[in-house]
Amino acid sequence: MQLKRTVYMGELRASDVGKEVIVSGWVLRRRDHGGVIFLDLRDRTGLLQVVFEEGIDPEVHKIADTIRNEYVISVKGKIRRRPPGMENPKIPTGEIELEADEVEILNTSKTPPFALDEDLSEVSEALRLKYRYLEMRAPGGLEPFIFRHKVVHTIREFLNSQGFLDVETPFLTKSTPEGARDFLVPSRLYPGKFYALPQSPQLFKQILMVAGVDKYYQIVKCFRDEDLRADRQPEFTQLDMEMSFVDEEDIMSLVEGLMAKVFENCLDIKLELPFKRLTYEDAMKHYGTDRPDLRFGMELKEVTPLVDGTSFKVFRSAVEKGGVVKGLCAPKQFSRKELDELTGFAQELGAKGLAWIKYSPEGEFEKRWSSPIVKFFEKWVLEKLEELFELKKPCTLFFVADSEEVANSVLSELRNKLGKELGLIKDGFEFVWIVDFPLFEWDEEEERLVSVHHPFTHPKEEDIELLETEPLKVKSRAYDLVLNGVEIGGGSIRIHRKELQERIFKLLKITPEEAEEKFGFFLTALEYGAPPHGGIAFGLDRLIMLMLGKKSIREVITFPKTQRGQCLLTGAPAEVKIEQILELHLLPGWEKEKKKES
RNA sequence: GGGGCUGUAGUUCAGCACGGUUAGAACGCCGGCCUGUCACGCCGGAGGUCGCGGGUUCAAGUCCCGUCAGCCCCGCCA
Numbered sequence: 001m002q003l004k005r006t007v008y009m010g011e012l013r014a015s016d017v018g019k020e021v022i023v024s025g026w027v028l029r030r031r032d033h034g035g036v037i038f039l040d041l042r043d044r045t046g047l048l049q050v051v052f053e054e055g056i057d058p059e060v061h062k063i064a065d066t067i068r069n070e071y072v073i074s075v076k077g078k079i080r081r082r083p084p085g086m087e088n089p090k091i092p093t094g095e096i097e098l099e100a101d102e103v104e105i106l107n108t109s110k111t112p113p114f115a116l117d118e119d120l121s122e123v124s125e126a127l128r129l130k131y132r133y134l135e136m137r138a139p140g141g142l143e144p145f146i147f148r149h150k151v152v153h154t155i156r157e158f159l160n161s162q163g164f165l166d167v168e169t170p171f172l173t174k175s176t177p178e179g180a181r182d183f184l185v186p187s188r189l190y191p192g193k194f195y196a197l198p199q200s201p202q203l204f205k206q207i208l209m210v211a212g213v214d215k216y217y218q219i220v221k222c223f224r225d226e227d228l229r230a231d232r233q234p235e236f237t238q239l240d241m242e243m244s245f246v247d248e249e250d251i252m253s254l255v256e257g258l259m260a261k262v263f264e265n266c267l268d269i270k271l272e273l274p275f276k277r278l279t280y281e282d283a284m285k286h287y288g289t290d291r292p293d294l295r296f297g298m299e300l301k302e303v304t305p306l307v308d309g310t311s312f313k314v315f316r317s318a319v320e321k322g323g324v325v326k327g328l329c330a331p332k333q334f335s336r337k338e339l340d341e342l343t344g345f346a347q348e349l350g351a352k353g354l355a356w357i358k359y360s361p362e363g364e365f366e367k368r369w370s371s372p373i374v375k376f377f378e379k380w381v382l383e384k385l386e387e388l389f390e391l392k393k394p395c396t397l398f399f400v401a402d403s404e405e406v407a408n409s410v411l412s413e414l415r416n417k418l419g420k421e422l423g424l425i426k427d428g429f430e431f432v433w434i435v436d437f438p439l440f441e442w443d444e445e446e447e448r449l450v451s452v453h454h455p456f457t458h459p460k461e462e463d464i465e466l467l468e469t470e471p472l473k474v475k476s477r478a479y480d481l482v483l484n485g486v487e488i489g490g491g492s493i494r495i496h497r498k499e500l501q502e503r504i505f506k507l508l509k510i511t512p513e514e515a516e517e518k519f520g521f522f523l524t525a526l527e528y529g530a531p532p533h534g535g536i537a538f539g540l541d542r543l544i545m546l547m548l549g550k551k552s553i554r555e556v557i558t559f560p561k562t563q564r565g566q567c568l569l570t571g572a573p574a575e576v577k578i579e580q581i582l583e584l585h586l587l588p589g590w591e592k593e594k595k596k597e598s
Numbered sequence: 599g600g601g602g603c604u605g606u607a608g609u610u611c612a613g614c615a616c617g618g619u620u621a622g623a624a625c626g627c628c629g630g631c632c633u634g635u636c637a638c639g640c641c642g643g644a645g646g647u648c649g650c651g652g653g654u655u656c657a658a659g660u661c662c663c664g665u666c667a668g669c670c671c672c673g674c675c676a
Contacts (some may be wrong), residue, residue, distance in 0.1 A: 035633035053633070069626095088636055111627060114609055117637080118625085122610060126668050179676045199676085226675040348601080348672080454676045552669095563669065 003074035003104045010046025014095045016079045023048060023098065024074040024106070026137060027067055028117050037064045040117075041075065041098075044142060049088070049097040050075050056101060063103050070109035070116065070134075076102035125554070129568040132559055144556045147266060148544050152219060154265045155239060158258050164215040164241070169204035171197055171221070176518070179454070180224035183234070191585035197223035200537060203522045205242040206456065206494055209533040210525045217241045219540065228563050230552040231486065231542055235561075239543075241491075242535030248477055248493060251534055252433060255481065255489070259431065267547060275431040275481070283434050288326070288412030290434050293485025296424040300411050302326045303399065306384050312376035314353065318401035326407045327399035329389040330418045333358050334396050345417065346400065351410040355399040359391050416485065429546070432482050439463075439476040440507070448509045453478045455504055457492040458534070464500070471507055477534070488543050491536025498526040 005024040012021070025043035032038075035054040040047055052064035067073060077100040088094035113131055114123045116138040128135045135141050156166070175182045175196035182196040198204075200222050208216050218240045225234060243251065256273050263269045276294065283290050286299045303326065308319040315325050334342065339356055346354035357371035369382060377385075389397060398414060400407045419425050439459050440449040449471055451457060459467065463474040478492035495501045501523065505515045515523065541553040554560035559569055566572065581587055 029636075031635050031638050033633055033635060033638075034631070036635080037633095038635055038638085040636070049636070051634085055633075083634070086634060086636090090636080094636090111608070115626065118609090124605095124609090124668070127609080129668095176676090180674080202676095224675060227673085229675085230670070232675065350672095451676055457676095562667090564667080566667095568668090 003076050003102060005074065008045040009041065009043050009048040009093065012046075012048060012079060012093050012096060014081065017081050017096060019079045020077075021079060021098070022074055022076045023050075025072070026109075027069055027071050027073065028139065029069065030067060032065070035061075037061065039064065039067065039073075041073065042139060046093060047091055047139065048093050049082075050077070050100050051097050052100050052103070056099065060100060060103055063105065064100070067103075067105065068109070068111070070112055071105055072107040072109070074104045074106060075100045126562070126568060129554075129560070129562065132569050136558070144544070144548055144550070145558060147548060148556055150266050151262055151544055151547070152540075154262050155217075155219065155258065158261045159215075159217045159241070162215070162254065164217045165213055167208055167213060167216050167218060169198070169201040169208075169218065169220070173198050173204075174518075176203065180226050183223045183225045186584040186586055188584055191588070199224050200238060201240055202454065202456065203519060205240060205535060206530075206533065207522065207525045209242055209244045209496075210528060210530045212244075212531075213242075214244045216243070216535075228561065228565060230554075231545070233541070233553060233557060233560055234565055236553070236557075237540040239489075239538040239540050240535070241537065242533060244531040244533040246493075246532075246534055248435075248479060248534070251491065251493075251536055252479060255536060263429070263547070269429065271429065271431070275433055277433040277435055279436040280434055280438065281436065284408055287415065288408035288410075290437070290480065291482045291485055291487045292412075292432065293416060293419065293425070294430040294432050295426050295428065295484055296419045298328050298330065298415050298419060298424065300326050300328050300408070300415065301388050303385065303388065306381050306388075307377070310376050310381070312373055314355065315376075315399075315401045321403075323401060323403045324407050325399055325401040326411055327355075327389075327397050328411055328415055328418075329359075329391065329395050329397050330422065331393060331395050331424075332422055333360065333394050339396075342398070342414070346410050346414060349410045349413055350406050351400045351402060354410075354414075355401070357385075357397040357399075358395075359386075359397060360394045361392055430484055434480040434482055435478075436460075436475050437478045437480070438472060439474040440471050442472065449507055451504075451508065452476065453490065453492055455508055455510070456494045456501070458495050458500075459504075467503060467507060479536070481536075481538070483543070483546055486542055486546060487539075488546070489536055489538035491534065493532070493534035496526065496530040496532050498523055501526060 003022045003024070006022045009023050009025060023041060023043070025041045028040040028042050028047065030037060030039050037052040039050045039052070041050050042048070052061045054061045075098060077098045079096050080099050082088075082095060082097050112134050113127060114120065114134070116134060120128060120135055120138055120141070136145070160166075172185060172195040175184070175194070176199060179199050182199065185195040185197065187193045187195060201218060201220060205216055205218070220238055220240055221235050222238045223235050226232070228234065243254075253274065256271075256275055260271045260273055263271050278286075278292070280290055283292050285302070286292070288300050302324055304319055304324045307315045307325050310316055318325060334356070342356075343354040355371075355373050357369055357374055360368055360370075362368065365379070365382075374382070385391070385397065398411070400410045402410070437452050439452060439457060441452050443450045453476060458477040460475045460477055466474050476492060478490065480487055481489040495504065502512070502515070505512070510518075541556055544556045545551075545553045548556065550556060559567060561567055582590060
């Protein structure tokens, strides 16, 4: 390599006119006019027009004639002002150009499978993932990753300044029960035994508290062998934090400070502090979900007391079975076709149907209501509805009559769908803490209590006495952080005393033997002066996705997996040689066969 | 495990409901011309196992069955 870069192209301006420079980069486009060839050359920082004139040096011009898109070249020359009228206001370096007097082709390139100078979102994602390096190299392709770098940098800077230690924990570790499916790694040295990749460093960070680390964080990969979604990858990055001698308020206010710093540094947005808080109960009541999108209203209202005496059988029987009738009011009068579609949507989500009432505030009271079911309701009920939903404009009321669970989940999905489709969602970032979660929920299939968060979550002090008698009434010292309807983080104050931890295990039907076998090491650690502690973990990919307004975390992960868990770039997962499998003792029978043979 | 959408030149798509010439377009690519373009222009050219397999038919890109792959969703994700 003879021509060694002296400047980045993106930094060059009219003030650099006259300077002798060497630039290196990739050819985005070439415009060959015979005697003059223009190349748009780019590096990480920007784009510069390079001019090769036959009259200046025929030999150099000749080389330029062979250069094609995506060739890697270095060019030496002088920065000059473009002739009057030839400026390109569309690019930052548009006032100037590089007059080439030397060029070196550092590497050729095949014609890329897709044009790098066009809108890559039009290209199929599968192709982009296979040639991810080309997508990233295209103009703007590195932006999400540069942004991500900035976010991570800000997080580290902030937490370091607050006295946190960045401490690593192992990837080859022990399977933890009560969670997602583990990725297992067979042990070569111990036939039949396996490591598990961590679903989170949960137990390690708690043990770090026992170790006196006091304030810990780690930006760390976690692994869960579950099916993928737009916002879920089998390996993802978590911002993991834990602190000793703190309570919920300490952690929440620290996180608020952190988020404020991140949004200020990276998006130049000042967040309003403190964040809103909703109890789990209120979130379920008003939004039907524990991760409500607060960028718009359209809250759910329960109308059970208004309709339990109605002659409308669907509502009455749902109430008689112990269910509820809940509804929401959408600010639009839907057509019959749209109503049918929405009913189908509700049914797919498990509702038996979707009742609707169109309302318009004009004219006589009775004529304001239009619906096949309105005849079942007495005037006082309609009056109450008008009052409850504060009906003032034309709209449609939707109701689901079912168990509370079904009504909530259907209506919350309906709310999100209508919010999106009716354009009710305002721009911006709405954070909300969800607090006062129940500690347990009942698992019908397994017929036992399971943890809402994880088994190391501390119950509220005042509820501890209810643990054995009314466990479902026990609330936890847990908190989730929700941003625009997406859960971006969750944490809790942990149990730090062995006795309480054992009581919880007992309620979860984890036997002492099981507990000992699965995390005896952790219980032992608790016995050696574990301080009170708590923490939180954030899905970093999701946070960055939301900050950039992307629809999928794949957009902010360099080499993500497809929905079926494949890496299209490398072809992973892939078959391995039989020798590797035998070496890992994964086919014990075959191993014996092989020994017999030899 | 289930539901939905998609798969045709290198790329993005049209053609498919109603089977029937040699499967088209744009961009890209290759060659030629061009000293001021910046989505350069002009002339010419190449490029297709219609995802794959099977079936129906005189005839299948088009209809049927299966299968693979990509995306979205449910289940699952403490």
